[in-house]
Amino acid sequence: MDRESTKDNALTADLADKSGNESISAAEQANEVHSEALNRLSQHGHKYTGGRRRLVQALLDANQPITLPEIVASDPGLTQSSTYRNLDVLESSQIIRRVIANGDHTHFELAEPIVDHHHHLICLDCGTICDVHLNEDLERLVEQELSSVAASRGFVPSHHSMDLHGLCPDCQVPETGSRPARVPPRPSGV
Ligand SMILES: [Zn+2]
Ligand SMILES: [Zn+2]
Ligand SMILES: [Zn+2]
Numbered sequence: 001m002d003r004e005s006t007k008d009n010a011l012t013a014d015l016a017d018k019s020g021n022e023s024i025s026a027a028e029q030a031n032e033v034h035s036e037a038l039n040r041l042s043q044h045g046h047k048y049t050g051g052r053r054r055l056v057q058a059l060l061d062a063n064q065p066i067t068l069p070e071i072v073a074s075d076p077g078l079t080q081s082s083t084y085r086n087l088d089v090l091e092s093s094q095i096i097r098r099v100i101a102n103g104d105h106t107h108f109e110l111a112e113p114i115v116d117h118h119h120h121l122i123c124l125d126c127g128t129i130c131d132v133h134l135n136e137d138l139e140r141l142v143e144q145e146l147s148s149v150a151a152s153r154g155f156v157p158s159h160h161s162m163d164l165h166g167l168c169p170d171c172q173v174p175e176t177g178s179r180p181a182r183v184p185p186r187p188s189g190v
Contacts, residue, residue: 030060036114037095044093052086054078056095056110065099065107065120065129099163101127112159120163125171132164 037056038048046052058074059066068087072078087108090096097111099120105127109115117139121130134142142160150157 040093040095051082055086065109122165123168128168
């Protein structure tokens with residue numbers, strides 16, 4: 001039972017609540033992310049400067065991986081040069097992580113477990129990256145499979161990542177004639 005609940009915690013450790021539970025407001029979630037960022041930065045001997053806070057807020061607001069130009073464009077208070085340096089500091093303090101698409105489409109997002117565990121759909125053409133969540137049973141299965149493979153090789157696992165590469169709706173070329181009707185995206189958090 002203990003083992004099971006530990007595993008659950010590892011899989012679902014998150015501050016963001018994607019289960020549709022509205023008990024945590026966006027403002028409360030932002031506060032938790034900022035205080036976690038402050039903790040991590042001070043553990044690494046850094047200060048949570050105004051620029052770093054704005055940067056974390058920009059990633060929070062984006063709610064999906066975004067590129068450096070998109071980060072800078074989202075907040076007039078952010079300059080390219082200081083944001084570039086702050087991305088390095090925040091990355092080395094495990095507050096944000098890079099998601100690499102094809103070519104030079106490097107995206108940034110808040111790192112796990114500051115945000116909940118998830119995977120990515122990466123467009124081979126435009127480089128857009130979309131966060132996706134798998135159901136818990138599947139995540140548990142993936143963890144079990146990978147753990148047993150790791151054990152068989154004497155490998156000590158830390159975490160897994162898994163991304164799906166393909167074409168986003170905007171980059172799919174219609175077969176012939178008219179473009180297929182788009183399926184509207186489902187509203188998040190509902
Ligand atoms: Zn695309
Ligand atoms: Zn992501
Ligand atoms: Zn996973």
